[in-house]
Amino acid sequence: MSTAKATLKDVAERAGVSSATISRALNDPDKVAADTRAKINAAILELGYTPNFGARVLASNRTGTVGAVIPTLSNAIFASGVQAFQEVLDENGITLLIATTDFDPEKELYQVRQLLAHGAAGLLLVGADRPWTTLDFIEKHGVPHVLGWCAHADSDQTCVGFDNAAAAYDATQRVLMQGHRRIAMISGECASNDRAQARLDGVRRAISDHGRGAALLSVTEAKYLLQMGAEAFVTAYSTRPHPTAIICGNDVLAAGAMIQAREMGLDIPGDISIVGFDDIGLARAVHPGLTTVRVPQSEMGRQAAEQLLAKISGETPPPNPELQTEFIMRGTLAPPKQDIGLR
Amino acid sequence: MSTAKATLKDVAERAGVSSATISRALNDPDKVAADTRAKINAAILELGYTPNFGARVLASNRTGTVGAVIPTLSNAIFASGVQAFQEVLDENGITLLIATTDFDPEKELYQVRQLLAHGAAGLLLVGADRPWTTLDFIEKHGVPHVLGWCAHADSDQTCVGFDNAAAAYDATQRVLMQGHRRIAMISGECASNDRAQARLDGVRRAISDHGRGAALLSVTEAKYLLQMGAEAFVTAYSTRPHPTAIICGNDVLAAGAMIQAREMGLDIPGDISIVGFDDIGLARAVHPGLTTVRVPQSEMGRQAAEQLLAKISGETPPPNPELQTEFIMRGTLAPPKQDIGLR
DNA sequence: AGAGCCAATGTAAGCGCTTACATTGATCTC
DNA sequence: GAGATCAATGTAAGCGCTTACATTGGCTCT
Structure with a gap:
């Protein structure tokens, strides 16, 4: 040899x-x-x-790679979406380049540059909220992209995701239907995060549409960490009168809130109802089970890959698929004590 | 233009x-x-x-990419390790290629081929248990690799991880020290998974070393899914007499077991103690908090990247770092009821 | 049997960069 | 002030493939 x-x-x-x-x-x-x-x-x-x-x-002039630029793999919602994304690429003989941004739009642009410089034939990005320069740069490269984890009926972009605002609106309605009127929200950080923003908007709108004394007592923004959810709960619960239900920007925040609530001797859902978002594994593991909104993470990753592959091979991709979310009723949501029977 | x-x-x-x-x-x-x-x-x-x-x-003749071949991103333990791995690569201007195997050794070889064909300058693999052909192939390519999530004092490979067997041994000792004698294990599937195997071995050895009537009543293997943990619990608990403590191959299995135990009306830790492994976010979110073994996931990813980069640039890499695990005492482990005071 | 066709293969021109080596002035040294 | 030295730049030879186009020879068709 x-x-x-x-x-x-x-x-x-x-x-x-x-x-x-x-x-x-x-x-x-x-x-x-x-x-x-x-x-x-x-x-x-x-x-x-x-x-x-x-x-x-x-x-x-073909690399056989596509890139994904996501905030972080440490959040299950991105990790499992990317997992599904990768599986489909793999079936098509494509290799995945991955880069993370930690939710920083500037870093996203940087990573987009990196991946394009490495010959990515297509790009998966998260959400729709970013400086125009980023998409401009991608388009100048003539590389197709899809936006995951979001849905934008208005835009001409290919989005594969679900309507965060509508899902949040729906979830909030369920909370209202249980009789809650004093509601607080623990939101993810909205800056440069249209998903968090949309969820917050959905909650806001549902409450104001409802009227009849329903009020959003407070909105506390927090990083998507258990500890931050716990801390935010303290703030969110501190209003007088207390909220009877807290809607959280995702399950991690919700779980953090649950820990803190228990710490403060509050019964869930007796004293305070808590609702999450995403339905990651955590939601079923906690006790009582976390009422939340299931988002089709894997399906999303899969469809994102299919759309992207279609665009790469020059087909007109199928229209933006509308993925459905599902409200998952578990134990952390119940009618507020003091309102029972008052209707 | x-x-x-x-x-x-x-x-x-x-x-x-x-x-x-x-x-x-x-x-x-x-x-x-x-x-x-x-x-x-x-x-x-x-x-x-x-x-x-x-x-x-x-x-x-340089691509500026490195590859990681891991079982799945859907498990937080891999996702956050890879996250840290990617961050360090990024700091060094290297881009990450990612491929998943779903725990299948043949698919691993396939993915290794793929990544090498895409010019990966180095490779991160998980664990040490694989057909010799795979490493042989990598070596023929002259591409360096590191093995993550494991530690092998004996081998000449670069391993970055922790001693799963020792950590399991230690955790089991803690369980024994609490007075438990009838112990069951819910293990991950050991075939082609040296980490699961090592954890099982550690538990086995600790129990037999202890003597004094301590017994491993059963070992139930299960896939790393909440649901599987729940199902395995039924089996694990079904021996007569019942076990008083169940040690689980990871936190997901443990959380599944907790769900099922509660379902069966058992008090944790009153009727049954449960111990997990990994200390993922879940462990703090459940109630009572899951007693588990913390593994330095991020640190591992970071060091794996550093080792790999060192090997790529031809330096003799620093010796295999020994990463420490830590036993995290939370609420799911307590002395068994019937043995209290008996010593 | 000769035209036409087609499958199988060969020929050779790049693809756009990196880098060893050559060249050129300017600055320094004694 | 002539030679040495050095920083800055230019020249040009590949790197190992893919692919448009050319060639070949065996078939079919009439």
């Missing part, structure tokens, strides 16, 4: 054919006669040949 | 220098005079030039 890496030419000599034929055998096997192919395969095996990635990319 | 993408040559003409100088300005700026650099930058901006990835790779 030689030290130098085998090249196409080496394989060609060994197999007694031209390098073009080798290339064809590799990229488009049925253009090559079966027996030639056999010889070639033998030669490849003997030489331990692996195509040179750079040369292949340079000559063909 | 022309339709065709600008190349180095275009920029060179525009800036009135040779293409070599542009290349240098890009890759090794202080080899170029400041004013020349300024002209070049202007030209680049005007033309919207981006280097061609393939050409760069072909000419320089």
Whole structure:
């Protein structure tokens, strides 16, 4: 075995054919006669040949990669979406480049640059809220992209996600239907986060649409961490009169709130109802089970991949799929004590 | 603006220098005079030039990517490790290629091939249990790798992780010290999973080393899903006499077990103690808090990246770091009722 | 049997960059 | 002030593939 890496030419000599034929055998096997192919395969095996990635990319102008730029893998909602995204790419022989932003729009632009510089043939981004420069840059590159975790009926962008505002509106209605009137929200940080913003908007709108004394007593923004949810609960609960229900921007915040509520000797849902968002594994694990909104994470990742692949191969992608969320009633939501029977 | 993408040559003409100088300005700026650099930058901006990835790779033989092949992103323990891994790579200007195996060793080999074919300069793999062919293949490629989530004092491999067996041994000792003698284990599936195997071994050994009537009543293997943990609990609890403590292969299984225990009207930890492993967010969110073993997920990802980068740049990497686990006492472990005071 | 066709293969021109080596002035040294 | 030194830049040879186009020879068709 030689030290130098085998090249196409080496394989060609060994197999007694031209390098073009080798290339064809590799990229488009049925253009090559079966027996030639056999010889070639033998030669490849003997030489331990692996195509040179750079040369292949340079000559063909295809990298076989797409990129995903997401806030963080540490949040299950992104991790499992990306997981599904990757699975579909994999089925199509595409490899995934990944970069994270920690919710920073500038870092997102930076990462987009990175991935495009690495030859990503398409891009998955999270949400629709970003400086116009970012999308501009992507478009100048002529690389298609899809936006995940959001839905925008108005926009001409390809969005694969669900209507966060509508889902939050719906969830809030359920809370109101239980009889709650004094509601607080623990929201994710809304700056540069249209999903958090939309959820907050949905809650706001549902409450004001409802009227009849329903009020959003407070909105506390917090980072998506258990500890932050706990701290935010203190603030959210501190109004007089207390809220009877707290709607949280996601399940992690909700779980944090639950911990703190229990800490403060409050019964859930007796003294305070809590509603989450996302339905990650956590929601079923806590006790009582967390009432929340299920979002189709995997389905979203899958469809995002399909849309992106379609765009890459130049097909007009199917119209934005509308993914449905589902309100999941568990134990943390119940009618408020003091209002029972008052209707 | 022309339709065709600008190349180095275009920029060179525009800036009135040779293409070599542009290349240098890009890759090794202080080899170029400041004013020349300024002209070049202007030209680049005007033309919207981006280097061609393939050409760069072909000419320089460097892709600036590293690959990670992991079981799944859906499990927080991998997701947050990879997150940290990616952050360090990012600081070093390296981009991450990601592929998942769903715990299938054959798929792992396939993904390793994929990533190497995409020019990964280094590889992160999970655990040490795999067919020799896989590592053989990697070595033939001359690409360095590190194994994460495991520790192997004996091996010549670079492992970045913790001693799962020792951590399990220690946790089991704590359980024994609380007075438990009838212990059951809900283990992850051990086939092709040395981490699960090691944890099981640690539990086994601790119990047999202890003697004095301590017994491992049963071992139930289950996939790492909440639901599977719940189902496994039924089996694990069904022995007569019942176990007084159940040690779980990870926190997800433990949380599933907790759900089922509550379902069956059992008090935790009054009727049954439960211990988890990993200390993911879930462990603090459940009630009572899950007693578990904290593993330094992020630290591991970080160090794995550092080791890998060191190997890639040809340095002799620092010796395998020994990462410490920590037993986290929370509410799900307490002395067994019937043994209180009996010593 | 000759024209026409087609599948299989060969020929060779790049793809756009990096980098070893060559060149050029300017600055320094004694 | 001549030679040495050095920073800055230019020249040009690839890197290892893909692919448009050319060639070949065996078939079919009439």
